[in-house]
Amino acid sequence: MSEQSTKRLAALREKMAATNTGLIAIGPGSHMDWVLGFHPHPDERPCLLLIAPEKEAFLMPVLNAEGSREFTDIEFFNWADADGPIEALNQTLAAIGATAPGKVALDETMRADFALLLIDALPADTERTFTPETLGALRMRKDSAEYKKLKMNAGIADRAIQTAFSKVKPGMTETDLAAEIRAHFSSEGASPQFWIVGAGGNGAFPHHSASERVIQEGDAIVIDIGGRKQGFPSDITRMAVIGQPPEGYGQIHSIVEKAVQAALKAAKPGVPAKEVDAAARGVITDAGYGEYFVHRTGHGMGIDGHEPPYITATSDTVLEEGMVFSIEPGIYLPGRFGIRLEDIVILREDGPEILSSLPRDVHVVRL
Structure with missing residues (x-):
C-alpha cells in the first residue's frame, strides 16, 4: 500500500472513532480513488472496499481481481458469477470484524443494489448513514x-x-x-x-x-x-x-x-x-x-x-x-x-x- 493510502486510511479511522462508525463501505468511484489511488472497473458486479476500525478488505469480482491486484495489497474476497457475492461478502465482513458494526457509513455514490446487498447482510438494528462526517470531511481539505x-x-x-x-x-x-x-x-x-x-x-x-x-x-x-x-x-x-x-x-x-x-x-x-x-x-x-x-x-x-x-x-x-x-x-x-x-x-x-x-x-x- 502506498504511503498516501496508509496515511489516508489512518485519518479515516480517526474520523470513524470520533463518529462511532464501525464500518465504511465504498464502491468503485471517486471515494475509492481518494483512499487508494485507483478503483476497479465499475459495473453491475458488486465490488466493495470495506473498512473497519482495525482491518480492511475487498469484496471483489473474480473478473476484476487480477487487474486490481497490481494496485493494492489489500486482502480480496473474490466471487464468481456462478456463485454470486453473498457468501464472499459474509466472509469479508467476518475477516475485518464487522459482522455487527453498530453504525455503517455508505458511499452515497455507490449503486443502490450494492448498498442493499450490504444492508441485508448486516443486523437489522445497524445504524445507516453516509460519508460526509468521515470520508467526505477528509476529502474537502486538499493537500x-x-x-x-x-x-x-x-x-x-x-x-x-x-x-x-x-x-x-x-x-x-x-x-x-x-x-x-x-x-x-x-x-x-x-x-x-x-x-x-x-x-x-x-x-x-x-x-x-x-x-x-x-x-x-x-x-x-x-x-x-x-x-x-x-x-x-x-x-x-x-x-x-x-x-x-x-x-x-x-x-x-x-x-x-x-x-x-x-x-x-x-x-x-x-x-x-x-x-x-x-x-x-x-x-x-x-x-x-x-x-x-x-x-x-x-x-x-x-x-x-x-x-x-x-x-x-x-x-x-x-x-x-x-x-x-x-x-x-x-x-x-x-x-x-x-x-x-x-x-x-x-x-x-x-x-x-x-x-x-x-x-x-x-x-x-x-x-
Whole structure:
C-alpha cells in the first residue's frame, strides 16, 4: 500500500472513532480513488472496499481481481458469477470484524443494489448513514499534491479560454467555438469534460451546452468550460462580446463582478458556507436582479468536478483551510443574455487563493 493510502486510511479511522462508525463501505468511484489511488472497473458486479476500525478488505469480482491486484495489497474476497457475492461478502465482513458494526457509513455514490446487498447482510438494528462526517470531511481539505494538480488544470483552462477569445467571431456557431475549446484541452493532454457556449439569449440558460446557433454581432457569450488531467478537473467561466455590447451589459457585468468580490471577501476559515452565498446574493439582490440569480454561488471541486462543500443559501458547512470551491454568481435575463463569472479558489488561512490567473474582464471582439 502506498504511503498516501496508509496515511489516508489512518485519518479515516480517526474520523470513524470520533463518529462511532464501525464500518465504511465504498464502491468503485471517486471515494475509492481518494483512499487508494485507483478503483476497479465499475459495473453491475458488486465490488466493495470495506473498512473497519482495525482491518480492511475487498469484496471483489473474480473478473476484476487480477487487474486490481497490481494496485493494492489489500486482502480480496473474490466471487464468481456462478456463485454470486453473498457468501464472499459474509466472509469479508467476518475477516475485518464487522459482522455487527453498530453504525455503517455508505458511499452515497455507490449503486443502490450494492448498498442493499450490504444492508441485508448486516443486523437489522445497524445504524445507516453516509460519508460526509468521515470520508467526505477528509476529502474537502486538499493537500499540497491535490493543490498542484488543480492549479495545473486551472492553467490549462485559462489557456483554453484564451484560445476561445482568439477564435470567436461572427458567423461561427456555438458548436464551432466549442470544438476549438475541446481541441485546446486535448493539445495539452487534458480530456475535455464540458463546454458551455451560450450566445445571446442562450446565455440566459445557465446549463446551456452548445448549439448550432450562429454567433452574431452584439452577442454576449457565456463560456463555461472544464477539462481533466492527471485525475483532477478544471472549471472556469468568462464572458466575450462581439462588437458593441448589448444594452445594459456593462452595468450587469459590474454587478456580477461585485458579487464575486463580496463572496471572496466573505470566504474565510470558520465561516459557514451560507454566508458566502449570502454575500454574493446580497449584492445582486440589492441591485434589483435577485430573481435572475437562479443557482447556488458555488460547489466544491477535487477528484469530482462537483463535490462538497456546496456554497448554498442553506449550507451550514463551516469552511476550513484547504477547501476548494467555485465562486460563480450570475445574472440571467431571459431572451437577452446571461453573465456568469466563475473562479475556483482554495481557502488559505487569510482567505481564498484564486487558482486561475485570467482576469474576469469581458473580452470584446473588435469588428
